Amino acid sequence: MKTINVYEFNELNDEAKENSIIGMINNFYNNIDYENLSLAMQKVVDGNERTKTPWFTPEGFYFDCRDEIIEDIKANKDCRDEIIEDIKANKYHFTEKGEFI
Secondary structure (H helix, E strand, C coil): CCCCCCCCHHHCCHHHHHHHHHHHHHHHHHCCCHHHCCHHHHHHHHHHHHCCCHHHHHHHHHHHCHHHHHHHHHHCHHHHHHHHHHHHCCCCCECCCCCEC
């Protein structure tokens, strides 16, 4: 049986917090649904589109929307709890390499 440790954002060390923030930024950037972004994030996207530098969008999210992203991570607790319940119900599995599918 595979053991999964789950932590609240505030329980993570600084490196793990940064990885969580960067992971969330990558998720926003790779799955941009402009209409569902906050106004602050839309402003970052618009500014980078205006200057024809969309590759700076993740950096803009990091510096201009960091507090908002942290709040989003904290707010995803309910989603995380649902995933844990699905794992317990064997709806997800781990590969031999330990990858979650």
